[in-house]
Structures are given as C-alpha cells and as structure tokens.
Amino acid sequence: MFTLDPQLEADTLPVTDMRLCTVRLMNDANYPWAILVPQRGEMADLIDLEPADRATLALEADAVSRALKSLTGCHKLNVAALGNVVRQLHVHVIARFEHDPAWPAPVWGKVAAKPYSGVEGETFAAELAAAIREH
Amino acid sequence: MFTLDPQLEADTLPVTDMRLCTVRLMNDANYPWAILVPQRGEMADLIDLEPADRATLALEADAVSRALKSLTGCHKLNVAALGNVVRQLHVHVIARFEHDPAWPAPVWGKVAAKPYSGVEGETFAAELAAAIREH
Numbered sequence: 375m376f377t378l379d380p381q382l383e384a385d386t387l388p389v390t391d392m393r394l395c396t397v398r399l400m401n402d403a404n405y406p407w408a409i410l411v412p413q414r415g416e417m418a419d420l421i422d423l424e425p426a427d428r429a430t431l432a433l434e435a436d437a438v439s440r441a442l443k444s445l446t447g448c449h450k451l452n453v454a455a456l457g458n459v460v461r462q463l464h465v466h467v468i469a470r471f472e473h474d475p476a477w478p479a480p481v482w483g484k485v486a487a488k489p490y491s492g493v494e495g496e497t498f499a500a501e502l503a504a505a506i507r508e509h
Numbered sequence: 510m511f512t513l514d515p516q517l518e519a520d521t522l523p524v525t526d527m528r529l530c531t532v533r534l535m536n537d538a539n540y541p542w543a544i545l546v547p548q549r550g551e552m553a554d555l556i557d558l559e560p561a562d563r564a565t566l567a568l569e570a571d572a573v574s575r576a577l578k579s580l581t582g583c584h585k586l587n588v589a590a591l592g593n594v595v596r597q598l599h600v601h602v603i604a605r606f607e608h609d610p611a612w613p614a615p616v617w618g619k620v621a622a623k624p625y626s627g628v629e630g631e632t633f634a635a636e637l638a639a640a641i642r643e644h
Contacts, residue, residue: 409551419586421574432567439556451554454589458613470593478593482615 376413379462387485387495394430395465397438397506399499402487404476406446406469408438408502417463420455435465439453441505442469452480511548514597520622522630525638529565530600532641533575534634537622539611541581541604543573543637546582552598555590570600587615623627 378396386398386409400407412431417423423431439451448469464479468481476484490498492500512532521533521544529549535542547566552558558566574586583604590600603616611619625633 419574419578420588421571421578421586428567428571429564432563434561436556443554443556450593451556452589452591452593453555454587454591454615456587456589456615460586460616463610480589480591480593480617482614498551 375415378411379460379464381460382409382411382462382464389488389499390506392434392437392506394427394482395434397434397503399465399502400487400493401489401495403486403490403494404485404488405474405481406442406448406498408467408483409420410435410438410465410467412463414463416459418457419463422463431465435467437506437509438467438502440509441502442467444473444509445469445501445505454480456482510550513546514595514599516595517544517546517597517599522625522634524634525641527569527572527641529562529570532569532638534637535601535622536624536630538625538629539623540609540616540622541577541583541633541637542616543577543602545573545600545602547598549598553592553596555600556617557598566600570602572644573602573637573643575644576637577602579644580604580636580640581606589615589623591617620628 386400389397389399394412395410398409446469450470450473452468521535524532524534529547530545533544581604584607585605587603587605
C-alpha cells in the first residue's frame with residue numbers, strides 16, 4: 375500500500391506515473407528538479423527495494439535524467455537518494471547549471487525555494503511528462 | 510582507458526576493486542563514506558554508462574551500501590552521483606547517523622574533513638573490503 379509522504383506532496387507538483395515510480399516536480403524554480411518515489415510500502419533506502427524494483431528504479435531515474443537533460447540542456451545531472459529528513463524512499467534528479475544559485479555545491483540547504491509562478495510549474499511538469507515518455 | 514581522477518585519489522584510501530568500480534574510502538573520519546568509480550573512460554553522468562554497466566553500478570552501489578550498513582549499524586544511507594566539482598563519474602555511499610556532524614543535512618560542505626589517524630583508515634578500508642566481498 376503506497377501513500378505519498380505529505381511533505382513530499384506539499385513540496386512538489388505531479389508530473390507522471392511510471393511503472394514503479396510516481397514522478398513529481400519540486401516546486402522550486404531555482405532548479406529543474408524532479409523526484410521519483412517508488413510506489414511501494416514503507417521503504418527508506420535503495421537496498422530496501424526488491425532486486426527487480428531496484429533495477430526498474432535505475433532505469434526510471436535514467437529516463438527522467440535524459441528527459442530533463444534534453445529539455446533544459448543542463449551542464450550536469452545530480453542524482454541522489456538521501457532521505458534524512460523525509461524518510462519515504464525518494465530519488466532526486468536535478469538539472470544543474472554552472473550559473474544556478476548553488477553551483478557547484480549540492481542544492482540542499484543553499485537558497486530558499488522559489489515557487490513557480492502562475493502556470494509555469496504545471497507547464498514545465500507537462501513538458502517533462504511528455505519528454506519522459508520519449509525516453 | 511581508466512585513470513582515477515587525481516583529486517579523488519588524494520581525498521581517499523583504496524578499498525577494493527569490484528567488476529566495474531574501484532571502491533575508495535573518503536579520508537574523513539566524520540562519516541563512514543565510500544566512493545565507487547566506474548573504471549571506464551571519460552564519463553560524467555550515470556546516463557553516460559552503457560546499459561549493462563549502469564545495471565552493474567546499481568548492484569555494486571547496493572553491495573557497498575549493505576556492507577557499510579552491516580559494519581556500522583548506521584541509521585540511514587545516502588547514495589549520490591553529483592560530480593559538480595570532480596567531473597569523473599563517481600557515486601558516494603555514506604553511512605549516516607542521527608548524531609553525525611551534518612545530520613540531517615547532506616554531508617557536503619558542512620564540516621571540514623577529519624582525516625583518519627594512524628592506521629585507522631587502512632583498518633576500516635580492509636574491514637569494508639571484506640564486508641563487500643560478503644554482500
């Protein structure tokens with residue numbers, strides 16, 4: 375039984391569901407930043423997944439990575455499973471630019487989130503969903 | 510042709526070589542912190558790997574994760590491919606504790622590295638190599 379963590383839900387916009395993961399867009403216009411959440415019961419670490427799910431997660435994170443890179447032309451991808459604050463297993467895929475507000479540091483805890491304005495977030499989420507389907 | 514990045518080499522101690530990755534121990538006693546470096550030519554992002562190597566990397570990162578967890582009894586694992594500073598593709602696997610110096614933040618840029626003293630680093634690297642062989 376899967377329920378999205380309320381904090382993850384509050385911080386993000388829906389993008390699409392893949393075979394294993396629900397994909398969300400972090401509501402932070404500072405960085406094109408997706409989060410993949412495996413739709414499984416209570417799990418905290420990558421090694422908690424069944425082997426087949428673990429393999430699927432890697433494929434899905436790669437598809438989201440390629441989609442973000444093709445949409446944004448980013449300089450680098452950051453892919454991370456941390457989960458020290460929000461325990462529910464989730465993987466960050468972040469498109470990084472040499473001119474972004476945290477570069478070259480990791481994004482966490484650097485600058486306050488800048489929520490998307492108007493329909494900007496929903497529009498980008500829809501573009502990302504379409505790009506994921508192509509990758 | 511693979512050559513370990515000089516910065517990664519300087520910051521770490523050797524642990525063991527797996528099928529794809531050479532495993533190193535970050536010379537920072539603040540956290541039990543391994544780095545996996547795929548022994549392949551110039552690559553920066555996970556999506557640069559061939560699909561078979563990408564699958565192997567996930568398996569090897571999981572084996573190192575299980576080894577670190579069984580050795581240390583950590584509360585959480587952090588697994589990340591960032592590479593904004595050192596470009597050569599590498600994956601961090603970090604055993605986190607609720608009492609470690611950066612908790613709950615990610616480890617990067619929080620506190621200065623605390624090099625292992627005496628043979629402490631080599632001893633832990635040898636224990637980690639043995640644990641990886643069991644996982």
